Amino acid sequence: MLGGLIEANVDSRAERRRDFDALAARVGIWVTDIDEGVTLDFQRGRLVVHNGLQPRRDITIRAEADTVMSLSNLRIGPFGLPVYYDEVGRGVAMKLLRRRLRIDGLLGNLATVNSVTRIFSVAG
Amino acid sequence: MAVDFGSDEWASKFKDEVNRSAMYKAAARGWKWTVGLVVEAEPDKNFPDSVGVVMDLFDGEARDIKVGPPSEAQACQFVITAPYTRWKQVATKELDATKGMLQGKLKLKGDLPTIVRYTKASQELTECTTRVPVRWPDES
Numbered sequence: 001m002l003g004g005l006i007e008a009n010v011d012s013r014a015e016r017r018r019d020f021d022a023l024a025a026r027v028g029i030w031v032t033d034i035d036e037g038v039t040l041d042f043q044r045g046r047l048v049v050h051n052g053l054q055p056r057r058d059i060t061i062r063a064e065a066d067t068v069m070s071l072s073n074l075r076i077g078p079f080g081l082p083v084y085y086d087e088v089g090r091g092v093a094m095k096l097l098r099r100r101l102r103i104d105g106l107l108g109n110l111a112t113v114n115s116v117t118r119i120f121s122v123a124g
Numbered sequence: 125m126a127v128d129f130g131s132d133e134w135a136s137k138f139k140d141e142v143n144r145s146a147m148y149k150a151a152a153r154g155w156k157w158t159v160g161l162v163v164e165a166e167p168d169k170n171f172p173d174s175v176g177v178v179m180d181l182f183d184g185e186a187r188d189i190k191v192g193p194p195s196e197a198q199a200c201q202f203v204i205t206a207p208y209t210r211w212k213q214v215a216t217k218e219l220d221a222t223k224g225m226l227q228g229k230l231k232l233k234g235d236l237p238t239i240v241r242y243t244k245a246s247q248e249l250t251e252c253t254t255r256v257p258v259r260w261p262d263e264s
Contacts, residue, residue, distance in 0.1 A: 001226050005236040012237065034223050065223045069243045122237035 002029065002038060003049040005072065006119055015080075019119050021045040025112045028053045028060035028104075031068055042116075058112055059105035067092070067101050075123040082117045126257040129212075130163060130175045134256060135189045141252040142186035148252065149184035152245035156182055157238070160197030162205040169262040171208040202234035212260060214250055221250045 010020045023042040030037035030053060039054040040047060053060065061071070070092050077083040084093045095101035106113055127133040142148055161177040176197025180188040197203060206214075210229055213219035222243060224230040232239065239246065 001228065001232070001236065005240060008236045031223075031226060034227055036227060065220065065226050066243075068226070069222060069240060072237075072240045073243065122241045 002040070002068075003047065005122070006040070006047060009119060009122060016119055016121075019115045020047075023112070023115050023119070025058040025109070025116070026054065026056055027112075027116055028057040029068065030060065030062045031065050032062055033064040040116075057105070059103055059109050059116070061101070061103050063095065063101040067095050070095075071101075071117065072120045072122050074117055074121055076118055076121050080118055081114060082121070088123070126259045129215075129258045129260055130171075130177075130191055132191060134258065135177065135191045137256045138253060139186045139189040141255050142181075142189070142249065145248055145252055148245060148248040151248055152181065152184040152242060154183065155242055155245060157201040157234075160200030160203040161211070162194045162197045162203060163211050164194075164205065164207040166208040169208055170264070171261050202232070202239060205231040205233070208261075212262075215253045215256075215258065217254055221246060 006020070010016045020042070021044060024044050025042050027040045027042065028037060029040065037053055039050040039052065039057060041050065041054075061068070063071070070088055073088045074092060075083040075086060075089065082092075083089045092101065096103070103113060127137055159179040159181055161179070163171070163175045163177070165172055165174045174194045176192050176194040178188075178190050178192060178196050178200060179186065204225075206224070206229065210219065210224065214221050214224065214230070219229065221230060225232050
């Protein structure tokens with residue numbers, strides 16, 4: 001489903017396509033309440049989706065299914081940065097603070113996290 | 125009073141629950157697409173024929189919900205398909221619909237970004253199904 005979501009998002013919005021074409025990173029997503037996950041291997045305009053967490057990931061997002069959906073609903077604001085001051089954004093920020101959303105590798109890969117968030121975002 | 129799953133009475137009660145939900149009304153503001161649910165047959169569960177549920181949902185209101193052949197549900201703009209047992213798990217809160225879709229237990233056809241934008245509305249729709257007392261064919 002996540003692969004399909006990215007494909008539809010990238011196909012429908014030029015700015016998402018630009019991010020997708022520029023991004024080279026391995027992103028793990030682990031859905032904690034179903035104990036399943038994927039590794040999204042972004043290869044500058046190509047995406048390979050692996051079942052499970054594969055090695056050599058740049059970032060790994062660990063959260064419950066609802067939170068993964070919330071990430072897709074983050075709005076993108078000025079300068080292409082995710083908006084954390086509206087209702088959805090505050091919810092995501094609180095989950096980060098309470099460790100119900102963990103992003104391993106966040107500190108060294110902030111630009112990658114922002115790119116991935118933009119590619120995922122279905123909000124305006 | 126309990127109604128048979130997949131009957132016209134069930135569809136009517138489901139529609140009433142949706143229209144009673146203030147949460148759905150708020151979360152589904154702007155929604156303007158039809159949704160079809162396909163319940164696949166499981167003869168060994170006393171559910172011998174596949175059934176379609178067509179939901180005419182518009183801007184936070186259920187204008188119509190009716191049960192019919194699967195082909196009618198498949199013609200909707202969004203279609204969610206699963207075997208009878210999976211739908212029963214959803215309606216009895218054994219399986220969360222969001223998790224089910226992420227796991228591929230519920231197959232979704234339609235524009236994914238749109239349905240993800242309305243995650244809260246679809247969760248509340250699921251809640252509405254759980255509030256309808258049901259007689260399940262494999263329990264009768």
